[in-house]
Amino acid sequence: MPNPKRRHSKSRGRKRRTHYKATAAAVSECPNCHTQKLPHRACPNCGFYNGRTITVPKKA
Amino acid sequence: MRHRKSGRKLKRTASHRKALLGSLSTSLLRHKRITTTVAKAKETRMVVEKLITRARNAMANAAAAPAATVHARREVARHINDRKVVSELFSTIVDKVGSRPGGYTRIVRLGQRPGDGAELAVIELVDFNTGSELTGKTETKKKAARVGTYRKTEAGKKEKPAAKKAEASASAASKASE
Numbered sequence: 404m405p406n407p408k409r410r411h412s413k414s415r416g417r418k419r420r421t422h423y424k425a426t427a428a429a430v431s432e433c434p435n436c437h438t439q440k441l442p443h444r445a446c447p448n449c450g451f452y453n454g455r456t457i458t459v460p461k462k463a
Numbered sequence: 464m465r466h467r468k469s470g471r472k473l474k475r476t477a478s479h480r481k482a483l484l485g486s487l488s489t490s491l492l493r494h495k496r497i498t499t500t501v502a503k504a505k506e507t508r509m510v511v512e513k514l515i516t517r518a519r520n521a522m523a524n525a526a527a528a529p530a531a532t533v534h535a536r537r538e539v540a541r542h543i544n545d546r547k548v549v550s551e552l553f554s555t556i557v558d559k560v561g562s563r564p565g566g567y568t569r570i571v572r573l574g575q576r577p578g579d580g581a582e583l584a585v586i587e588l589v590d591f592n593t594g595s596e597l598t599g600k601t602e603t604k605k606k607a608a609r610v611g612t613y614r615k616t617e618a619g620k621k622e623k624p625a626a627k628k629a630e631a632s633a634s635a636a637s638k639a640s641e
Contacts, residue, residue, distance in 0.1 A: 441574060443572060444571075444572040444573060444574050445571050445572065445573050445574070445585070447573075447574055452571050453571075457571045457573070457585055458498075458573060458585065
């Protein structure tokens, strides 16, 4: 099996990893209660999706 | 390669998968609405839609060929492990579905489950979940459940301290006699 000839410096590895970035989750606004929610999912705050109640949240 | 192979394995053997989808389908037809993971919901949809169509077609031709209904029932019963649910499918559910050309189920994503981060979804029969009836239903169910658990714990509490007291008094008595 081929093997690396030289070890990578910390700097080299860290420079490569500068491009590993977390992206912010896309959020949309619930048309019923106007909180931020994930798109294409029932609202965790009020349980609405597509103009109707899908679930009843535990707190409500 | 997975080319042209439909369906998910759901990390189960063929028999385990068959059993799972049978249970999920039975539950969905019994309760009209179940919460599960998105992957399982989508697999269940594939099974249930076919079952409903099979039942619907059989009932549409029931007058012309009553014997065919028996056959259809038995074919459907291979996937559903409850005879009552089968008869409900062939009567109530078929009536309610009417002439809807497929698409009897609806899947709505709910977000991730704490614990394993699996994405959950509600799968429901469209004709049984029109929207307005839901809020009251779930609330009353939750209330009922709470009352039940409360009573149980109450009874358990009452029994346990009494038993402990009895033990304590017994041990105290034995000590006193010593």
